[in-house]
Amino acid sequence: MSTISMRKTTLGAVGLAVAGTLALTGCKNGNEEPVAQPSSPAAPSAQPSQPTQPSTSASPSAGGYGDAPAGAAGTAKSGQTFKLGEAATVPFSYGSNKGGQIALTVTAIEQGNPSDLDALKLGDKVSGKVPYYIRYTVKNTGTTDLSFSSVGHIKGLLGDGSEAQGLSIIGKFEKCPNESLPKGFTNGQTQNSCAVALAPSAQTKVSAAEYWGEPYNSLSNNKGLVWK
Numbered sequence: 001m002s003t004i005s006m007r008k009t010t011l012g013a014v015g016l017a018v019a020g021t022l023a024l025t026g027c028k029n030g031n032e033e034p035v036a037q038p039s040s041p042a043a044p045s046a047q048p049s050q051p052t053q054p055s056t057s058a059s060p061s062a063g064g065y066g067d068a069p070a071g072a073a074g075t076a077k078s079g080q081t082f083k084l085g086e087a088a089t090v091p092f093s094y095g096s097n098k099g100g101q102i103a104l105t106v107t108a109i110e111q112g113n114p115s116d117l118d119a120l121k122l123g124d125k126v127s128g129k130v131p132y133y134i135r136y137t138v139k140n141t142g143t144t145d146l147s148f149s150s151v152g153h154i155k156g157l158l159g160d161g162s163e164a165q166g167l168s169i170i171g172k173f174e175k176c177p178n179e180s181l182p183k184g185f186t187n188g189q190t191q192n193s194c195a196v197a198l199a200p201s202a203q204t205k206v207s208a209a210e211y212w213g214e215p216y217n218s219l220s221n222n223k224g225l226v227w228k
Contacts, residue, residue, distance in 0.1 A: 075101070078216060079223035084108060088225050089141065091215065094149035101142030102151065106209045106227035108135040109156070116175050120167075129165070129198040132156055132206035133176045139190040146185045152178075153213035156197025156206035157226070164206045167196040 076088040087103040094100070112131035120126075138151045156164035169178070176194035185191070197206045208228035216224045 076216075076225050079225075081226045081228065082106070084227055086227070087139070088211070090211070090213075090225070092142075092146070092149070092151070092213075093144075094146065094151075097144055097146050097149050099142070100140070100144035100146050100149075102146070103139040103141045104136060104151070104211060104225075105139075106134060106136045106154070106211075109133070109206055109209055109227075110135065111205070112175060117167075120169070120173070126167075126198060128201055130202055130204075131167070131175070132164070132197045132199060134195040134197060134206075134209045135192065136194070136209070137190055137192050138181065140181075140185055140187050143187060146181050147183045148180050149185070150180045151193065151213075152195070153211055153217075154195040155210050155212065156195075156199075157208040157210055157228075158199065158204055159207045161208075164197040164199060167198055169196065 074089055075091055076082075080088065082088055085105065085107055087105040090102050090104050092100045092102045110133045112133055114126075114128075114130055116131050117126045117129075134154055134156055136154060140146055155166055158164050169176070173196070176196050178193050178195065179191075181189075181191055195209075197209075199206050208226055210224040210226050212224040214220060216222050
């Protein structure tokens with residue numbers, strides 16, 4: 001999760017002796033977003049093999065975006081809505097990888113099973129909630145090498161337009177893989193990724209997804225990009 005451009009404030013951390021670690025962060029609407037570390041012995045290590053990879057807690061730089069939200073150079077406009085499967089051209093910088101550009105596409109929003117969350121050992125934090133998996137692809141359409149960058153800031157939206165509770169996972173979660181971009185992620189390279197959103201009950205659905213990374217957020221006086 002981002003530490004510069006995100007709209008959430010860390011409230012604390014709770015250690016779970018058997019199941020791994022769990023931290024709580026407050027969302028802008030007051031909901032708590034669990035951060036889970038899977039504890040399954042079969043799960044691969046969460047540690048990257050490349051020693052030069054930046055920490056996943058690093059955030060996209062605010063620099064290098066220019067006037068993109070106004071639609072400059074074909075980039076997506078602030079608040080623009082797309083159909084699932086449509087690509088949005090987005091300015092992107094991460095750490096020292098500045099001035100990049102990606103094509104971001106939300107391809108599907110899939111309803112999961114509440115039992116999917118059992119491996120995360122979150123207990124009452126996710127009781128009664130239903131996971132939805134927001135599948136998206138990232139393609140490097142610029143000239144900047146985005147090796148080891150992390151493209152996140154994807155959240156779910158409920159039917160009434162309100163924000164679904166998010167779930168950040170430290171490590172591997174086979175139902176919804178989410179990894180940093182690999183080494184050599186240059187122009188034309190593509191990677192699939194996934195974000196987890198939680199519906200409050202079986203009667204409520206996650207019906208849309210929003211990208212709120214820089215410069216598509218309130219910190220830049222702009223609105224996010226929406227797919228539905």
